Amino acid sequence: MSEHDAHDGCGPLSQEKEESADLLAISRVLQGDPDAFRPIVERYRGLVYRLALCSLGNREDAEEAAQEIFFRVFRSLHGFRMERRFVPWLYAIAANYLRTRAVRVRAIDGALVRDLEQRIPDRAEDDPHSRAVRTLSAAEIRHAVATLPVPLRDAVTLYYLEGMSIQRAASTLGVGMENVKSRLMRARGKLKTLLGADATKPPRAGYNRSENG
Amino acid sequence: MGSQANTTPLVCADAQRIARAWVQELRLAADDADGMRRHCATCASCARRFEALLPFFARDAGGTAVSPREDPSPDFVNRVMAQVKRAPDARQRVRRIRLAAIAAGLIVFAGVSVLMLRIGAARAAGETLVRFELVAPGAKSVSLVGSFSGWQESGLALSDRNGDGIWEIAIRLRRDSLYTYNFLIDGKEWVSDPAAAAQVDDGFGGTNSVLSL
Numbered sequence: 001m002s003e004h005d006a007h008d009g010c011g012p013l014s015q016e017k018e019e020s021a022d023l024l025a026i027s028r029v030l031q032g033d034p035d036a037f038r039p040i041v042e043r044y045r046g047l048v049y050r051l052a053l054c055s056l057g058n059r060e061d062a063e064e065a066a067q068e069i070f071f072r073v074f075r076s077l078h079g080f081r082m083e084r085r086f087v088p089w090l091y092a093i094a095a096n097y098l099r100t101r102a103v104r105v106r107a108i109d110g111a112l113v114r115d116l117e118q119r120i121p122d123r124a125e126d127d128p129h130s131r132a133v134r135t136l137s138a139a140e141i142r143h144a145v146a147t148l149p150v151p152l153r154d155a156v157t158l159y160y161l162e163g164m165s166i167q168r169a170a171s172t173l174g175v176g177m178e179n180v181k182s183r184l185m186r187a188r189g190k191l192k193t194l195l196g197a198d199a200t201k202p203p204r205a206g207y208n209r210s211e212n213g
Numbered sequence: 214m215g216s217q218a219n220t221t222p223l224v225c226a227d228a229q230r231i232a233r234a235w236v237q238e239l240r241l242a243a244d245d246a247d248g249m250r251r252h253c254a255t256c257a258s259c260a261r262r263f264e265a266l267l268p269f270f271a272r273d274a275g276g277t278a279v280s281p282r283e284d285p286s287p288d289f290v291n292r293v294m295a296q297v298k299r300a301p302d303a304r305q306r307v308r309r310i311r312l313a314a315i316a317a318g319l320i321v322f323a324g325v326s327v328l329m330l331r332i333g334a335a336r337a338a339g340e341t342l343v344r345f346e347l348v349a350p351g352a353k354s355v356s357l358v359g360s361f362s363g364w365q366e367s368g369l370a371l372s373d374r375n376g377d378g379i380w381e382i383a384i385r386l387r388r389d390s391l392y393t394y395n396f397l398i399d400g401k402e403w404v405s406d407p408a409a410a411a412q413v414d415d416g417f418g419g420t421n422s423v424l425s426l
Contacts, residue, residue, distance in 0.1 A: 034297050041293045049285040063285050070293045076348045076378055084351075093350055096376040138280040141268065160269060163278035166239070181239055188236045188269070195265035196232070 015168065018043065022086040029077055037077075041070050044087070047162060048094050054146045054157050055098040065101055069094045088174050099150065144194050148187055155183035156191075223252040228259045235270060246274035340385045341426060345396075345406075347371060350378025352398045357382055359394025359421075368397055386426055393421040 021039065028036030048069050052062035073093055080089055145156050158169040159180070170177045223231070231245045250267050253260040263270075268279035347355050356368030361384070371380035386392060393413060396404045406422035413421050 035294070037297055038290060038294055041290045045289055045293075046282060046284050049289070050283060053283060059283075063289065066285060067289070067293050067296065071296050072377065074297050076350050079349050079351065079378070081351065089350065093378060096350075096378065100375045100377065138283050140265075141280045142283065144265075160272050160279045161282070163272075184239060185237060191269065192232065192236055192266060196262045 019085055019087075023082060026077055026080060026082070026086065029074070034074070037070075037074055040073075040086075044090060045070075048090070050142075050161060051091075051094055051154065051157055052098060054142055054153055054161070055150075056101065057143070057146050061101075065098060069097050072097060085171065087172050091172050092174065095150075095154065144191060147194060148190055152183050152187040152190065155180050156187045159184055222255075223248045225252075225256060225259055228252050228256070228263060231270075232263055232266070235266075235273065239273060240275075241270055241273040243274040246270040246276075339389075340387050342383055343386050343424070343426070344381060344383045345371065347380045347396050347398075347404070348378060349380055349398055352378075352380065354399055355380040356397040356400070357384070357394060358397050360392050361386055361394070366397065366400075371396075386424075388426050390426055392424040392426070394424065395421055 022043075025036045025040050045066065049062055049066040052065040052069070053059065056062050056065055073090055076093065080086070142161070145153055145161065148156060154173060155169060158164045158172055159166065162169075164172065166177050166180050170180045173180065228249055231241070231249055235241050246267075249263060249270055253264045253267065272279045345357050349355055352373075355371040355373075356366075357371060358364055358366060358368035362369060369382055369384060371382040373380045394406070396406065398404060403419065405420045413423055
């Protein structure tokens with residue numbers, strides 16, 4: 001199943017059922033059945049992987065980090081309090097690990113901005129009258145998101161990339177909804193600067209269309 | 214915003230106004246998002262400034278995630294599960310939960326050169342260096358309290374240096390001695406060490422962990 005279907009409440013499992021399934025699986029693991037951990041990995045592998053991807057910047061590191069995170073979660077399950085929700089706890093472990101690991105593996109911010117500028121193709125080559133609107137690839141968007149400060153990046157990852165509701169993103173991050181909205185507003189300002197062409201930058205050679213305003 | 218997009222094409226001033234408003238507001242009218250897309254298809258200047266933001270506009274206009282989600286490789290779950298089952302202490306850790314809400318591990322330091330020097334010095338004095346480890350991701354503080362410190366509740370503070378939820382401390386203890394101890398989480402929750410060789414009744418309905426050196 002897709003964890004995102006569940007996030008939006010329209011998939012095979014609603015959020016409530018998903019939480020119940022999490023607790024049931026954890027109980028079984030804690031009773032000595034490590035195979036019961038598999039549905040948890042299946043349900044949240046995408047979320048954890050994409051958090052790692054936005055934090056570390058490349059697939060290899062992200063896969064390795066995501067695997068280590070799930071292993072740490074498994075090893076720490078005995079510390080999970082069943083009256084709490086699993087996803088925020090999972091996120092806390094992932095965020096702590098990624099924060100530590102990102103310091104070691106990346107000098108990413110400046111490099112990614114430069115890399116992103118190179119990845120966005122020069123639109124001057126397009127036919128001004130027939131070009132279709134170009135959509136950024138997932139990797140390009142992810143690279144842009146990766147340059148944001150961590151609190152903004154995680155909020156953007158959950159809301160824009162994961163498609164979570166504000167309420168669920170807030171719950172996952174362990175903050176209030178207004179906090180998430182504030183983070184997203186700040187993130188949009190940075191993304192607008194980063195992804196939109198800088199107005200002070202000279203037009204790329206070959207741009208010969210006139211504005212129609 | 215939003216009333217004109219379906220009937221009247223946006224002009225550049227509209228696009229700039231919508232983009233400014235988007236930074237401040239969480240929601241964007243679907244007509245505005247669609248109007249921005251169509252405007253960017255015909256205006257090079259605005260395309261350069263806003264085209265990369267179109268997926269974010271669409272998301273805030275009620276769409277789903279901004280881009281196709283990137284997933285880990287197909288064998289990711291199997292690799293995690295293999296690691297979980299391969300871990301020498303994983304199943305032991307799982308079994309420990311039957312004994313306590315939060316598991317703790319106790320191991321003797323070895324391997325790190327600096328520590329070996331310390332161990333050497335400690336051995337000369339008839340002591341050995343012992344490392345206590347507690348996995349407690351949600352804890353704000355963890356203390357080690359035992360007979361070696363007169364059961365003072367201030368205890369010996371464990372540290373979680375890298376924020377991964379694994380708290381640890383190393384202390385010197387005399388050889389050929391028997392100690393009893395427990396962990397105190399957040400100054401209020403007593404946890405015995407299920408990895409200890411033995412537990413003894415504490416006389417208050419609980420247990421103390423036993424360490425024999």
